[in-house]
Amino acid sequence: MWASDNDFTGQIPDYIGSWSLTELRFQGNSFEGPIPATLSNLAQLTSLRIGDILNGSSSSLAFVNNMTSLSTLVLRNCRISDKLSSIDFSKLTSLNLLDLSFNNITGQVPQTLLNLKLLNFLFLGNNSLSGNLPSSIGSSLKNLDFSYNQLSGTVPSWAKDSQLNLVTNNFVADSSSNSVLPTGWGCLQRNTPCFLGLPHSSSFAVDSGSRRPVSGSDNSFYESDDASLGPASFYITGAQTWGVSNVGRFMDAQNGSYIIYSSRQFLNTLDTELFRNARMSPSSLRYFGIGLENGNYTVTLQFAEFDFPDGQSWKSTGRRVFDIYVQGVRKEQNFDIRKTAGGKSYTAVRKQYIVPVTKNFLEIHLFWAGKGTCCIPTQGYYGPAISALSATPSTFLDLK
Incomplete structure (x- = not known):
């Protein structure tokens, strides 16, 4: 049943x-x-x-x-x-x-x-x-x-x-x-974070799923993130400035892929290259900023849906829905990339949050809470996806 x-x-x-x-x-x-x-x-x-x-x-x-x-x-x-x-x-x-x-x-x-x-x-x-x-x-x-x-x-x-x-x-x-x-x-680990009290970084930016770093129009240098993550794995950069953790297995999927790619041109952005690849998870995807200076940070998350095509095709009925947590606080519930983009695929969406860093550590969590569709465009296709992210120190002008 x-x-x-x-x-x-x-x-x-x-x-x-x-x-x-x-x-x-x-x-x-x-x-x-x-x-x-x-x-x-x-x-x-x-x-x-x-x-x-x-x-x-x-x-x-x-x-x-x-x-x-x-x-x-x-x-x-x-x-x-x-x-x-x-x-x-x-x-x-x-x-x-x-x-x-x-x-x-x-x-x-x-x-x-x-x-x-x-x-x-x-x-x-x-x-x-x-x-x-x-x-x-x-x-x-x-x-x-x-x-x-x-x-x-x-x-x-x-x-x-x-x-x-x-x-x-x-x-x-x-x-x-x-x-x-x-x-x-x-x-x-819980009680042994690196660089506690001795920060070595004031920002970081990641192009999720990408094999090559990208310079963004926001003057950020987006490091590549092509780590071969599977159902229960994590990765930390050699400089130990950021890391990523993935948990979950795509149920019923023939070739459950954790990185997806599109060659299309993306709208609503000056940085199409940032959106060519995205990292996807069937359950829980977390990014970590390690050794950051303490203070308020502007966290920018960038998304674009590109596997649910626009139009009347049955594939257009797919819905990717997930929750977004930053520093353990839920910022978005039932977030739908395509819906936020006005019902359009291949269209960039940016979400920004100002959050405190108090122990030289930042956590961004994308969590599938069971919502959305499971089997469009293919069986076992669901869960959060992200194209790029960054964290930079906040200024007075960042506050909204």
Whole structure:
């Protein structure tokens, strides 16, 4: 059963637990919690995807224990307050993808979860997990997201053979950790930001997805950002002035691309080259300014939609909708690039915000909250996209 992208409201009905289903998908709606415990009766489910519960009481994970046939389990942003130990992962032997990100899950990561032989994708970011990571993982597990938790200790040796996102935790940067993670990874831990109190930069600008730097008409030098990011990865520049983190897998996509390109001419801009490429994410895309001088900054984000063509084609009905956070404050909810551009594709849109930098660190977060379309122009096509961004010190004239 597929009931996504309909903006249904209210609670998920209890009676669904009496149906005979092998697939249940409730994403892109506006449901309230909790997730009904009666779903535990759906023992034949192979795929369960529920996302973005807006409000209501929190849910438990216990109902999952009867679903021993699951291959895909997504309970993303569902207001779940529980521990992973509530699930007996030894029974979920068919599990290939698990996404419990953006909840309030506490406790430690169980070894039984990481030992699952068929598990390939694991997304547990933006929770309250603590303790050390298990010492071993299954042979198929290659994509792991633990970002934005309270995990600690040393980075396990298996990290060198996996795509692992550990941004914003409490790990120790020692010689063994530095040998298995990208250079500068310690700059993105909670209590060890680089250059704290010793800033080395007053601005930065990035041309997202580009292979070559670009000089903009605003006199900014936009550095290239062609890092090969996947479902659970991050990158920091050699000068450690900025970084980028991506989380998520394009579901049902044949060739889910995180960088998209267009050769078209773009309107409403003097800088068409900035918009040739864009970085896209199916869940969560973050950019970081590292070692900035403290003070107020003007953050400029530049967008252009170019995969939903204008006209009467069915492809023109696609909608890309996401939220924008800067320094943890939501600046835009249900932001739609094309709608903001007057319903036009290939048209530049610029959003500016004045924000404080107090610990020599800046965070820009583009977050897919389940809204928009999922499968236009191709199956599995959704999530935030950005063409370029910059942060410069604010002056009195910047204030609006």
